[in-house]
Amino acid sequence: MYRDNYIKALRSEMLEMVAEQLTPVALRYGYSDVPLETTIKWRPQVLVLGSYSSGKSTLINDFLGLKVQATGQAPTDDSFTVITYDDSLPADAPPQVTETRDGKYLLNDSEYPFESLKKHGQRFAAHFRLKKVNAPFLKNLAIIDTPGMLDSITERDRGYDYQEVIGDLAQIVDLVLVLFDPHKAGTVREAHTSLRETLPSRTFEDRVLFVLNRIDECASMIDLLRVYGTLCWNLSQITGRKDIPMIHLTYAQQEAEAQKESRDLSYLRYLENQREELKKAVQQAPTYRLDNLASFVETHGQRLAHLLEALIAYRKKTRRFSAKGFLTALVYGILAGGGAIGLTFVVPPLMGTDIYLKAAIGGGTALLFLGLWATFLRHLFYKRFHRKTIKQIDSLTPLFNQTRRDSWEAVRDIVTKHLQNTGGRFSLREVRREHANIAALYQEGSKEIREALRELANLSEDEEAALGLNRVQAAIAGPAQTPPDPATNA
Ligand SMILES: Nc1nc2c(ncn2[C@@H]2O[C@H](COP(=O)(O)OP(=O)(O)OP(=O)(O)O)[C@@H](O)[C@H]2O)c(=O)[nH]1
Ligand SMILES: [Mg+2]
Structure with a gap:
């Protein structure tokens, strides 16, 4: 409790610092059109990125303990969905989606930090929405599900600049999960590049968690090692660093169970499914937020x-x-x-x-x-x-x-x-x-x-x-x- 209060107090002090000292100067000199605190005043947020069908929505549903997001093998969901907490129901009410709002509302309500995304136009607004859910997982954070990344040719058909939207969201959120799956370990390059360009380089590594998901679909342990090796190589090419960031290895338990009969999954015995660990890391978002706020004050200051x-x-x-x-x-x-x-x-x-x-x-x-x-x-x-x-x-x-x-x-x-x-x-x-x-x-x-x-x-x-x-x-x-x-x- 002390910790929560401490974090809350620290947060509000920093917001005050931004609002009272940085914003007046930023507005006067045209450094920003909106008060600087607009993008940081809402709750801590986690952005989930990855190629299509890498299991983003399934992972989010797992975290929430409720099927909030649609899932499926082909590119399933072409919308950005902000999923946030609704505390209006009694504590013992079963988890459910209590409210859905469309992009227009979300982009125009100053309670939310997304006003700066208005510039991405109508097509984007039509692919942006909010869901309120009373799942305890969301008590201290909101999570943003994204449409899966496609190859760059198909990207052009979206009607808005996907990379730019991802870049803008990455600046607002406190933690970014990037999901890969064994089939498409190489296609996240573009998103990663735009993340690198938009996040302050200092905090970049700390604020991104890499996940190799759907590892139950590897043919064997050797196949998994091969995929892991390729992913490490790609990541080092993208980050320009020789040291390999921590990669969480995860899979959806229920999906693996369903395949048990038809495939040999014995290699999974040697691996720990790091889903729980990942869930705990995601719940640290409020702490990341403090760090994010400190960087925000530093960078803009x-x-x-x-x-x-x-x-x-x-x-x-x-x-x-x-x-x-x-x-x-x-x-x-x-x-x-x-x-x-x-x-x-x-x-x-x-x-x-x-x-x-x-x-x-x-x-x-x-x-x-x-x-x-x-x-x-x-x-x-x-x-x-x-x-x-x-x-x-x-x-x-x-x-x-x-x-x-x-x-x-x-x-x-x-x-x-x-x-x-x-x-x-x-x-x-x-x-x-x-x-x-x-x-x-x-x-x-x-x-x-x-x-x-x-x-x-x-x-x-x-x-x-x-x-x-x-x-x-x-x-x-x-x-x-x-x-x-x-x-x-x-
Ligand atoms: N075997 C296996 N299947 C999975 C796993 N996670 C998700 N799936 C399945 O993979 C398919 C895609 O999952 P989604 O959660 O819809 O993937 P997504 O990343 O949200 O996809 P888009 O929204 O289309 O970008 C679904 O049919 C899931 O049931 C996993 O860990 N293992
Ligand atoms: Mg999805």
């Missing part, structure tokens, strides 16, 4: 800080440019004045004038030149400078490592747009203040959150409740010191 840093760098550059421009104008003004005085000594009608008039002519010419610069030339040069800086926008920020390059990639166009829209005129003080807040949040705040999460994993329940929360509350109360202005490095 870092990107927003980078955005503001570039704006500060722009203003500093402008200031240097203006100072240089003024000095140059001054020098030219003095030269023009000097030139005018020189002329009074050689141009006949002025040759006889006294020294005061000569000085007045020189001073007047210098002032005239400065006036011309202030009213006309300065703006002309500034416009040129502004256009050139926007063209060479990368010069506003040092990109010394991959993280910097990634975050710049995410905000580069937003910075350009902001500079274009404002003509480079915005309050430097305001941007500096926002930058200091956000940099402190992602440097200090997220460190504290990570520490609290580590302690959550290590401590006994009582201690967790007492110590961890204090840490997080301290983190949220604000950082101890204002971080240095990173634009000085620029």
Whole structure:
């Protein structure tokens, strides 16, 4: 109970952090159209991916203890189904589907985190739905069943971009199960690529569980080893890593039972069906959610800080440019004045004038030149400078490592747009203040959150409740010191 409360409190503190500190800045600069917390405020979610007929729906039905999803040998289900808990029935009511809602409702109700998927259009909306079930398995999480992956030629007939939808969902959810089956161990490549592109690389490996399902359909132990080997090889090609991620080996007990008579399944004796283990891992989704939230704060904090840093760098550059421009104008003004005085000594009608008039002519010419610069030339040069800086926008920020390059990639166009829209005129003080807040949040705040999460994993329940929360509350109360202005490095 302590643990649950602790997780809940930690979660709401982090949401508050996002809503109060990141969202206002994200909305102001066009970093996001909707409040950032929209996608993370709902319950923890698990996304189930895999090729068609790999047993996704059967596995989900097993978890729920109820046949909620249709199953079948051919590609059976071409919809995304969010399955969530309904607590409106008495605790002893038998598990059942209590409500079904269509995609339109789901995409337009701000209670759910799916508003950002509206962009995938009508065809997608027609293949998206929600089911409420009173199965205890769903008490702390929702699970999303997906249409099976087909080969890429058939994919094009769907009428919406399947890879994009998977990518967007993967960003919202906390845990992704990728199911393979012995017949089609190689076809998940495309989904995996889009996952890799959309999940922050740091948490990618932790948030994906690989499952080799339907292992009861292998002809023998040797056949299973062959399939397992192929899958490992494919995964290492996809992840670019030599170490093999953990692969859960599972099968549906009832399906295996049904085949017992007709086939020799004796090799299964040597294998543990890891379904229960997988179920337990899936039920850890609320903990993954905390980790996901911490990454969310870090990633968006870092990107927003980078955005503001570039704006500060722009203003500093402008200031240097203006100072240089003024000095140059001054020098030219003095030269023009000097030139005018020189002329009074050689141009006949002025040759006889006294020294005061000569000085007045020189001073007047210098002032005239400065006036011309202030009213006309300065703006002309500034416009040129502004256009050139926007063209060479990368010069506003040092990109010394991959993280910097990634975050710049995410905000580069937003910075350009902001500079274009404002003509480079915005309050430097305001941007500096926002930058200091956000940099402190992602440097200090997220460190504290990570520490609290580590302690959550290590401590006994009582201690967790007492110590961890204090840490997080301290983190949220604000950082101890204002971080240095990173634009000085620029
Ligand atoms: N032998 C065996 N059959 C299975 C297993 N899991 C599922 N099946 C069967 O395989 C077929 C496909 O299962 P589904 O659960 O519908 O697969 P799916 O991944 O949801 O398929 P789509 O929704 O069409 O993408 C069904 O006929 C299931 O009964 C398993 O572990 N072993
Ligand atoms: Mg299915």
